[in-house]
Amino acid sequence: MIYNAQILSIDAAETRRYAGLRKAEHFGEENILAACEEALLLLEVRGVWELYDYKNCTVESEPPFTIAGNSIIKHLDGCEKVICMAATVGAAIEQEITKKFERGEYLASVLLDAAATAAVEQAADLMEKNFAAKFSKEGYKMRWRFSPGYGDWNLTAQEKLFKISGAEQIGMSLSSALMLEPRKSITAIIGLCSIRNEELGIRNEKCSACDKLDCSMRK
């Protein structure tokens, strides 16, 4: 299923965080807003997702995809279905990030890069809003989206997740080193579990679930 979410403005606070400026409150407000505006012009938002049953740590896709890694297995514990999704904001913005750096506009380049990251996350958030509307009616609650590379979920999972999310349909590709292209893209898995089974209030705990304690973007 394709859903290219509409982004009307890029979150400046998140852009600031991705630029590593969360603690530098008084620096670069105008530059950040300018980066968010410019990014908006360059976005080519695309998104795709598929729904699968999930049993015994296995996504029942064709072929089946067995999940390995303690953190992801724990994260999906109790889930009956999973959504496998992919989203991208396209290659145009990446080209502009590179061009800016070549022209010596280092700051603008880094901020545009951060705005693009914020935009991919926003696109994924908007896709989640769609899932929430769709699946809450059926009595499901969503776990937050989890991507290969988070926690101890090995990056090698990218290969299968890429395939079963349908990422190819939105023009994404995967390099032999398992990198997504365009670079400003994500793949993720979202667990769906019955509301009655869901006792943990796990939302927005992405940072606390990660063991990279010295990350400049840690919330």
Added chain:
Amino acid sequence: MIEIFDGAMGTMLQAGGLKAGACPELMNVEAPDVVKKIHRAYIEAGATIIETNTFGASSLKLAHYGLESRVRELNFAAVKVAKDAAQGQAKVAGSIGPTGKFIAPLGDLDFDDAYKIFYEQAQALAEAGADFLIIETCIDIQEMRVALLAAKDACNLPIICQLSYSEDGRTVTGTDPQSAAVILEAMGASIIGVNCSLGPEQLVPVVKILAENCRVPISVQPNAGMPYLENGVTKFPMDAKTFGSWGAKLVEAGATYLGGCCGTTPDHIRELAKAIRNEELGIRNEKTIRPLMLSSRSKTVTIDKTLPTTLIGERINPTGRKKLAAEIREGSLLGVKKDALNQVKAGAKILDVNMGVGGIDQAKMMAQAVREIARITDAPLAIDTSDVEALEAGLKNFPGRALINSVSFEPDRIKNFLPLAKRYGAAILILPLTEHGVPKTAQERVDVAEKIIDAAKNCGLSNGDFLLDALVMTISADKDACLEVLKTLQFYREHFDLPTTMGLSNISFGLPNRPLINSTFFAMCLAAGLDAPIMNPYDELMQNVLKSAAALLGKDPNGLNFSKLAQVATDKPIKKITLDTLSAIKLAIQEGDKDEIAALIKRAVDENFSADEITERALTAAMNELGEDFGSGKIFLPQVLLSAETMRLAFDELKKILPAQETKTRGTFVIATVKGDVHDLGKNIVGALISNSGFKLVDLGKDVDSEKIVRAALEHDADIVGLCALMTTTMIQIDKVIADLHAAGSSAKVMVGGAALTQEYADSAGADAYAKDGVEAVRLAKNLLGD
């Protein structure tokens, strides 16, 4: 008159034997008695309108079960069983659900393909004898628009349009109830409402907003609260009595068609019917005047004499704009999108879109421009074209209610444009021109406008759909041109009491000092009753006139907004002036003052400092301090980068003024992102900081294989090789490069870095240093070379 809908169908079908994973609509032919029994239960509970079991009976949905060829059969059977059950006691509404796909550009379903799908189902339901059609549970206004269009084309039945809203009060794709009401009423929905997703409590405010923003009846069908799953079965927590008790509040908010959606049963409907049987109808504002409202997917703008002046931005128009015209001709919309964002930022509330470039497919370009603009702004659009195909393309692709610019009394406009306005629910800008030209006097213009309004009303448009243009001619050709415009505005107000517009700048054509004439004219027009000027929002003088006129005309109480104009930004501190030149350079670098740095370098050279002195005592010193501040967490990487940018300008300036004086280099640094890795921003940052710290940098780029790195290291006699890898999957390349360097006999030190790397990994790979960031890389580079 209150009507009661039925409640949920799906759960009742399951109770009646529908197997999990089976097609619910197939029950219409395979188990009609089960379906009939459900209908009867609801009628007996008090439903006056029952919905057919056809929510998923479109070809696209039926294709999931391989039943796409049976659309007509299943819809016919559903109406038949509903009518059999109703026996004249209840009316039958043919249910049409969403396709499950998004309309392009949000999804991959083409507008015209969606139209065919909805048309086929609507036609079948209507021919089978339904009394209403109900398009429900849509989460995207564009899908609702296409479904409504198809349903209206397929039959003459009243059509109910119900969107689903999320907890934030908007649909999944961002539509608010006000915009939904405005868009759907204009397109001819007979009843507008909301169903599913939320319980009755959350839908009260939605119903209220719908009721306040249109004149058609409002319908509401809430869920029985928010669902949960128990043993694989979806359950809804709200009991029938509680559900029914919300009925009065929903009626009070303005609903007159009430029923239930997911989780509701005949009991819920019985309680609802009982609770509102004797309910007084809500005091619906029986508005005689419908204001002019335009909407995008997610925002409504009202143009009215009681509201602040509405700016219509005129810049998305290639006429007289060579660069924009060339871009559009090449198919690029970047300039158009920039103008969209910037005009909104400058205060435009509506954006005029004109794609009038010769030699292009205007309809195609208009469709594309409208889609792209509507993706990045929430301003409603005015489709500005004389080409009927371009107009339709614009109206179709705009997921809202647009303004048509313009409809004159020329026969082809009346014949072709007015039906499109009605069809797509657009408002029209009325230009009082005839095929014989421009009427000279105000009275003649009013007469022509009246004729256009009459023709529009004959097409089904009404007040609330009209914006009157006063028609500005140039005073250099007609001395009374301004006076006639002012009189026209006045007559429009007296005669029609409709909102007004005009393009202003024509007034001064052929005269000197046009801005003065234009702004004076603007002020006069605002006083005479101009509501929505079409203008250049970037024009500061006009913006100032607008603000001062608002204060003068009582639209800015106490001149509060006007007062903000007077607050001039405070001047920057001038501390650098009092510093000696080298200290001033240092400060400029640290603050990233790119505007001043070149002049300061020049001043230092004039004061006879050598390039080395400037570099060492000012530039390098500044970077050293920045490095320390960064290390201690006082400043952050982007700030260091801004300083590096400034530093680069300083070096450029030095080279320009003193081309003969080579500054010393600390050494040669070859840098690359390793093979397989396409991330280069981090590597670029390190490179920028290194090269601005006195090193000669050789940047080999990203995804560079080992052989090339080794060759470059030898060729440039590198002192340091910097290797970058972002991912665990690519960092193993680092081991290979280091081994290859050693094998080739390179004496270069190796520094590594990147998100996935650690000191431990660097050590085990045999690297000489691990830098966790660019600033650290500079410090380590200096250390490695013994500085």
